[in-house]
Amino acid sequence: MELELSRVDYALVGITLQNAMKILPTKKAKEQQKVVIGDQDGVVQLFSANKKDEIIVHFKTVPSNRITSVQLGGSIGSVPDKIFIANENQIIGYNRKGKVFLSFDTNLTEPIKSLFVVGNDLIVCGNHVYTHYKECKESGSYLCGDTIVDCNALCPHNTSRVITVLACSGRVLRLLEHCRVRKMIELDSIPTVLHVPKNSLGNKILVGFSDGRVALFRINPMIMEVKQEILIETKENLSAVTCLDTFDLYGDGKEELIIGRRDGTIQVYSMALENNEFDGMDCQQLLYEENFNESISCVYGACVGAAGYTEVIACTYTGKVFGLTTRTIGDTLNDSKSNDIVTDATQRIQKLKAEIEYLEQAVTKEREKYQLSTQALSSGLSAIPVMTVNDTISLSADDATYILSIELPSPIENILVQSDIPLEMLDVDSNTAVVSRSECDRNDGNLLLCCYRCQVNTNRVDLKFRTVEGQHGTLRVYITPNIQPKCCQLRTYAIHPLSLHIMVHKYDTTRPMNILILKGNFSQGEMHSWISNCLPEVPERVDSTEENVLIFKNLFVETYLICRYAKGVAEFKSDNISTISVIKDYLTKEATTRHIKIELQMNVSDASIEHFITLVEPKLRQYNEMERNHKILQGLLELNVQNDDEFEMLSDKYKNLLQNKQNVEEKFKNDSSNLNRLIGILIDFYVDKNKFRGINVRNKLDAFVDALKNCKEGTLSEFFCESTEKNRK
Structure with a gap:
């Protein structure tokens, strides 16, 4: 890490959401900038800081409905210094002086969740509805089956085209033009935030994900060709990305990538430039990282505290606005006159002490007043405060x-x-x-x-x-x-019953599958509702009116489930018999509750059993080996080997265990419960496999568990194959 940043607190506002803060641009580089922010109390304020880090509020509105998004806009070719806010179903525009120049009621059926402004175009999104306004007149709309997480727009260089990018919870990016989907980009994780770099020429967009990754997408607007580059790889315990920005913090012409995360972490990564154009290659060097223990709502690079000094401006969920500035104490002393330093510091300390004393007295007075109003003989009422979670x-x-x-x-x-x-x-x-x-x-x-x-x-x-x-x-x-x-x-x-499944877009078609077919007098909407109650990440709306297909993957055993359903018929395929068994039991119960008669057809594939064993057996041997190594290590530690002669008497395996003691113990701490978890999955698989053949194997489970705990290569396959041959006879 090379970047040294110092924290400077600027303001405390109400609870904030993503995209609730913006930095007003300036005509000159490194010129002091202003910050506009809107909170859930409905207050919009524009402020800046002077050389003493004191806040100057340029305008502040009265409380109203909560503000879900703040965006900047202006005519094409000019500085985007107009402020647009989303307030429930209304869009309000302010200029730099706080004067309202636009008050536009969208009349949407759901509150505005995301907003983006480009020229005379307003892009407005709720949870499912996307609407495009041109000069405050609706030019089209689009109904999305997934939940819209964020929206942004690409304006290809030297063209008047506007390509809207929608990040959706169904692990897809949708590229729209003229309110029609031109391209769907399938993703491996759920997107959380979109950001278009300043020097992207309208063909690149950054995407942050719920698993902590950041990816760059290069889009050819002519043929809608997309290339993906992973900038930040997934690491263990990496929190979701909540905000992104690119900014030249060093002033060397190269932009850095600034990331804000849900766990309160702010990171700065180095970027690379190719022909003075933003490029995502070599984005692996971490320059700065700090955790602030609160979710980061917004993060931007700017010059707020002092002209000529870049900083990272961040806002947390609870409304704390602070800067991480490159300005050091030495720079502050050089910028100030030495004779005024002591006087200025003394005055600020006295002012802060007086303010703290005033606040303490006010709090004590209000607390006593409230305690009196809540007594039994008082006519006052105790009000439960509104708490946002x-x-x-x-x-x-x-x-x-x-x-x-x-x-x-x-x-x-x-x-x-x-x-x-x-x-x-x-x-x-x-x-x-x-x-x-x-x-x-x-x-x-x-x-x-x-x-x-x-x-x-x-x-x-x-x-x-x-x-x-x-x-x-x-x-x-x-x-x-x-x-x-x-x-x-x-x-x-x-x-959900199948709680370890996530939605994916592709699966291995060569895998042998078990098939469950349901037929009955149910609608497509009813079947979609049943599936959404059985599996996570199911879209709220059905995309197709004829037939809908959903694909899921089990994260632990890496098996797949394919759901294909329409009115009156549903087909489920999986290479895991237990998954089919859970689906069958749940859907049968739902149909019985609603008095819907259904017909079931089952096709169990013997090849899928062997395939499932090949997936699970290596993991089972790995966890068994981990548990045995941990037990051996505990015995070796009790021997208390103290000199080299005793150490040399041990076998190579035992020497290796003692040398890697910390890794063995840490791995056992993290994965020790996975063995019992995997044994439970295999027991369910064994019971379900025989249940579909009409055989009760409850009395054989003890022998089966012993075989699992002493599993060697081929043991599990032999056990299942022997059981299958006996069943056939």
Whole structure:
């Protein structure tokens, strides 16, 4: 890391969302800039800083509906200094002085979630509806089946074309022109944010993903050809990207990539330039990294604190606006007159002390007033404050576990987790909360009950847990903030029967498949609803009216599920019998509940059994070997080998274990539960395989478990093949 940045706090506003802050451009490079920001209280303010880092507010609006997006615009060829905000279904425009020059009601059926302005074009997106306005007149719209996460636009160089890019939760980018989809780009992960670099000539766009990756897409606007380059690879425990920007922090003509993440991390990576044009190659050198313990809503490169000094301007979820400046203490002293340094510092300290004393008195007075109003003899009422929870739940591709992030604007006192299905709660390195687990009574419907007591001033907590496929229910999280009066907010999360599956776009067609066909008097919408309740990441709307196809992948055992359904018929294919069994049981239950008669056809492939074993057996041997090595290492540590002579008496394998003691123990800590998890999956597979043949093997499970724990190469295949031959006889 080469970049040294110092933090400077500028302002504290209300709760902010993505794209809620912008930096007004200037005509000259490294000239002092202004910051415009809108919060969920509906307040828009434009401010700048003087040489003493004091804030000068140029205009500030009164509270109104929450602001979901702030964008800059202007006529083509001029400096985009007009401010546009999305306020529920309304778009309001301000100039630099805070005067309203546009108030436009879109009359959309859903609130505006994303907004982008280019020239006279307004691109407005809700959760599913995309609308294009030209000079405040609707020129077209598009209904998207997936949830629209973010939108941006490409304006190819020397043309008047506007190509809209929609980032969708169905792991796709949609390129639209004239409100028609020209190209669909299939992605490996869920996109979270879009950013068009300043020097891209209208043919490049950066995409941030939920798994922490950042990719660059080169788009040929003539033939809609797309090339993808991965800039930031996925690493373990890498948080989702929430904001992106490119800016020349060094002033050498080369732009750096600035990344803000959901866990509060800000990173700066070096970029490369090719012929004075933005290029994504060699974007691997990390120049700066710091965690600020709050989700980063917006991040930009600018010159705000002082002219001539670049900095990274960031805004957090709770509304803290601060800068990471390249200006050092020595630069500050050089810029100031030596005679005025002591006087200026003394005056600022006195001013801050007086302000703190005033605030403390005001808080004490209001607290006493509130306590009197809540007494039994008082006519006043105790009002429960409105609490906004910023929560996300995602399935990690690294270890097939769920990560639940909870963030509040006020400190969290405790979090109670309850579930009606068995879940395994795991430790998180960044989580400092004290965990208390309680014994559960199955008769009460509680199979998980634990409490996280947070440390002082903890606003954000990450929870990690494992699920078991085939068991579905509800996870309930009771969040108690450290405020008065005491209150609690309940958040519920559905755990699907096939909870370890994610949506993909392609699968290996050579794999042998088991087939389940359902026929009955159900509509396509009903079947889509059943599938969405059984699997995660299913789009809310059906794309096709004739036949719809969805493809899923199991992250743990790497098997596939293909769902093809239309009115009255549905076909499910999978190389995992257990997946077919879960689908069959769930859909049968749903149809029975709704009194819909269905016909089932099953085709079990023996080749798929052998294929599944070839997928799982190497993992089983690996986890068995890991457990044996850990046990041997514990025995070697008890021997307490102290000199070289004793060490040389050991075999090469034991020497290697002692030399790599830390790696062995760390790997066992992270993956020790995966062995039991994999054994449980194989037991379900063994039971389901024989269940479809009408055989009950419950009395053979002990022998099967012993075979799994002593698995060697070919053992598992022999066991299943022997069982299959006996069944045939």
